[in-house]
Amino acid sequence: MMLPGFPEAAPLAGLAGGLLIGLAAALMLLGAGRVTGVSGIVGRAFGINDSGMSWSSAWTFVIGLPLGAFLVATLKGGFEPEFVPLPLLAVAGVLVGFGARLGSGCTSGHGVCGVSRLSQRSLVATATFMIAGIATVAVMGAL
């Protein structure tokens, strides 16, 4: 489906993907009693932070991420993602990892689980990283 005025947008696929992500987080919440913060779970899997779920549960979640993406890519006949150059990707990765630990969460933990719970910390964190991301893309575009 097209969204008038936004030729690039994929609103229905986006909504369907969001519902699946919400279902994933709801299953974790009602099944395991935990919020789904990907940065926290990944940190747990790699032994960087020790809070949260068991090591093996963290790993099964982390392995599920590319597995799910692979299934969708196979069904849809593949993707052609556009990445920024590798050195920039590396710098960004460090910022994202460091920032996620310092700010106690990422897009999934704060943006999905926290915002849906109306957590004040998560609302502030989400607004902050949105504004920082918008400013960064604007500055990069102007350079």
Place this chain on the structure above:
Amino acid sequence: MIRTHLPPLVSGTLFGAGLALGGMTDPARIRGFLDIFGAWDPTLAFVMGGAVLVMGIAWRFVPRMAHPVFAPKFSLPDRTDLTPQLVGGATLFGVGWGLAGLCPGPGFASLAIAPLEAVVFCASLLAGMLMHRVLFDQKAKAPAHASH
């Protein structure tokens, strides 16, 4: 064993599938969402909206449940304080997010789609987390060690 690992495995797989289906494994789409002064792509708003909608409903079941289906108790974040660390961390996160068009979920999901780029991003992400641990967590743990 199955009771412990089935929820995270199914959750992780659904999460990765949702990210891919919603276009979040394409960094250009995330950067397009953040590009509000350019050719704005609102897709991410639909992804977030859908996810928050389902989770908003899920939260309402929590007070009515004695315990999670597969676990003895809920272990949920309980902090409410707004700190410089929260805002500073979210700012750094946002800058990295805008630079790459990737955050942790899509980064790890992309291991199945674009292995080279995803490995570089994920390894850097882990390095950043490790830097935080070295700089901050050790200090936080220092008093505990001193008490031994």
